[in-house]
Amino acid sequence: MQMNESKSGDIVVLSVTGRLDSNTSPDFEEKLLVRIKDGERKLVLDFGSLEYISSAGLRVLLKATREVKAQGGKLVICAARDYIQEVFDLSGFTAVFALAPDLGAASGHF
Amino acid sequence: MEQRAFILKNSLSELETLRERLEEFGEAWGFSPKSVFETNLVLDELVTNVISYGFPEGGDHAVHLEMSLDGDMLHVVLSDDGRPFDPCQTPEPDMSCPLEDRPIGGLGIHLVRKLVETLDYERADGRNILRLSRRVQRT
Numbered sequence: 215m216q217m218n219e220s221k222s223g224d225i226v227v228l229s230v231t232g233r234l235d236s237n238t239s240p241d242f243e244e245k246l247l248v249r250i251k252d253g254e255r256k257l258v259l260d261f262g263s264l265e266y267i268s269s270a271g272l273r274v275l276l277k278a279t280r281e282v283k284a285q286g287g288k289l290v291i292c293a294a295r296d297y298i299q300e301v302f303d304l305s306g307f308t309a310v311f312a313l314a315p316d317l318g319a320a321s322g323h324f
Numbered sequence: 325m326e327q328r329a330f331i332l333k334n335s336l337s338e339l340e341t342l343r344e345r346l347e348e349f350g351e352a353w354g355f356s357p358k359s360v361f362e363t364n365l366v367l368d369e370l371v372t373n374v375i376s377y378g379f380p381e382g383g384d385h386a387v388h389l390e391m392s393l394d395g396d397m398l399h400v401v402l403s404d405d406g407r408p409f410d411p412c413q414t415p416e417p418d419m420s421c422p423l424e425d426r427p428i429g430g431l432g433i434h435l436v437r438k439l440v441e442t443l444d445y446e447r448a449d450g451r452n453i454l455r456l457s458r459r460v461q462r463t
Contacts, residue, residue: 233343236372237336266343266361268368269432297361304438305431 217245225321229260234271243274247281255287258320262293267301279311288312292320326353327392334375334385334406339368345389353393356461363398363458366439369432370402370411370454378406378452396462397441402454409452410445411436 215238216231226249234242249257259275275291282289292314294302302308314320330345332338343364350360371387379385390401414433436443439458446453 235336235339235368236376237339266364268365268372269435270372272431297358301365301435304435 215239215242217242219249222321225256225258225324226254227258227260227317229263231263233266234264234274235266235268236270239268239270239274242271243277246274246278250278250281250285250287255282255285256324257282257287257289258314258317259289259291260293260317260320261291261295261298264294264298267298269305272301272305272307275311276307288324290314290320290323292317325392325394327390329388329390332371332375332387332389334379334387334404336372336375338375338387339371342367342371342389349391353460354462356463359460359462362439363460366436366456366458367400367402369436370456373409373411373432374402374404374406374452378404378409380407393460396459397457398460399455399457402456403451405451408447410447411454412443412445 215234218229218231220227220229228246228249230242232238257278275289279289290312293316294313302311302313312323314323328349332341346360346364346367349355350363355363367389374387385405388401388403392399411433414430416430416434416437440456441459442455442457444455446455
């Protein structure tokens with residue numbers, strides 16, 4: 215798992231590459247939650263290069279979504295591949311996460 | 325019937341070995357990429373449970389996986405010498421409640437149940453034995 219960051223105005227875009235499983239998700243959680251603690255309130259997770267996600271990754275997404283919402287902010291997930299989208303669907307999280315097809319559409323959520 | 329078996333150590337870093345094995349078998353058996361992904365997810369969730377909760381006393385343990393393919397039906401037997409744990413008894417999470425109230429556990433088994441045809445647990449000779457079957461797409 216690798217996470218690269220870019221900023222466009224007050225929106226932070228975090229691009230995640232590789233796999234989010236129980237082995238890699240603690241690192242993902244730490245990197246994501248620290249951005250919220252740092253005061254970022256508009257976060258986009260670009261999953262275009264994410265290959266795999268398990269429930270361990272979903273838990274981090276749920277936790278981060280809750281945290282940022284509690285701070286009056288929002289987390290948007292964009293560009294998730296078909297298989298990742300299927301995991302969102304199976305877990306019932308499609309209605310819980312703010313999902314966008316691409317970066318442009320993600321910006322429209324704020 | 326084609327068969328393969330392998331062993332994982334009780335470390336979460338072994339999920340990488342699991343991925344490699346499934347990609348090898350998937351290629352040899354002509355699984356679609358979707359079937360490789362879903363099979364990986366099912367076994368990841370079950371192996372993660374065993375490794376995370378099965379050995380509270382620590383030490384080196386082995387998780388055995390035996391896979392066999394019968395047409396488009398994949399059968400997997402997963403066994404370990406950890407403490408007794410029957411994932412079939414895990415209650416289903418309530419997916420209808422609001423985000424703020426949703427419990428964070430139970431998700432892995434929920435995903436497993438959605439992606440298998442059968443899932444059976446047995447405790448025998450001091451071992452947890454999980455048998456599952458799932459339909460796969462072959463190209």
